[in-house]
Amino acid sequence: MSTILVSSDALAPQALELLKEYALVFTGKNPQEEHIVALCREHNPVAMIVRYGKIGAAAMDAAPAMKVLSKHGSGTDNIDKAAAKERGIDVVAAAGANAAAVAEQALALLMACAKSVSRVDARMHAGHWDKAGHMSVELDGLTVGVVGLGAIGQRFARMAHGLGMRVLGFDPYAQSLPDYITTTDMPNLLREADVISLHCPLTDENRHMLNDATLATCKPGVIVVNTARGGLIDEAALLAAVQSGQVMGAGLDSFAVEPMQPGHPFQGQPGIVLSPHIGAVTNGAYVNMGVFAARNALASLARRAVTA
Structure with missing residues (x-):
């Protein structure tokens, strides 16, 4: 045998x-x-x-x-x-076997960032009622840039479209896309997107596609979501962008080194929502x-x- x-x-x-x-x-x-x-x-x-x-x-x-x-x-x-x-x-x-699960995780991380779910939950459990000072982000009418339009990226794009978001997409290999996805190049996507969600494989060419230079071209207050591969993001650059306010929030399910070790700079950082690469764990x-x-x-x- x-x-x-x-x-x-x-x-x-x-x-x-x-x-x-x-x-x-x-x-x-x-x-x-x-x-x-x-x-x-x-x-x-x-x-x-x-x-x-x-x-x-x-x-x-x-x-x-x-x-x-x-x-x-x-x-x-x-x-x-x-x-x-x-x-x-x-x-x-x-391919496509985990599309629904990962797309749902991306949406959950986006919602957590836009609605400050982790912060307000922690404050509520600590006995606080912060309604008077709270202001979250409404996604309806905003632009989401979806990088990678395979099964997962398209599934996430459909969810975002259902929320009333304008969907920009970048994928040089994608074909036969639904009409609610407007394809564009990566520089334009970075400039126009209020939310950037990564759904592409990691290659030598796109490693650290989000770095100091590219994040600086984004809209101030952009939200970044990554349920693909950690190497797509320069983690030091993202941390600095969150701390400066250039990135309002980051929802991350994958990291450059996994498992994440204690003392990682993302840990305890306001504005960063973390999950341990569980997007496909359903x-x-x-x-x-x-x-x-x-x-x-x-x-x-x-x-x-x-x-x-």
């Missing part, structure tokens, strides 16, 4: 059923790269369901039978895709991502078997 390695401690039952013809080996949560390499060397899996951990050339070389790396999610930045291509290993993602998304990842792995293995 061939083996599939799962870089996690579990899969949804529906995914396990799809993979029942294979022996499954689980790495556990947050495995170190050397542990993944050791398991590859021991079991020589034909495929890997990738959730946690970095998958680099060493793991691929330790498993000469490896045919496919199937991501349990939409972002594949923890897989060395260049190394996989050199070795003829397919890399596939569960009951529905967990099942969808597991099933998509399993189906993608099986489809790739079947195709490779036919062409072998």
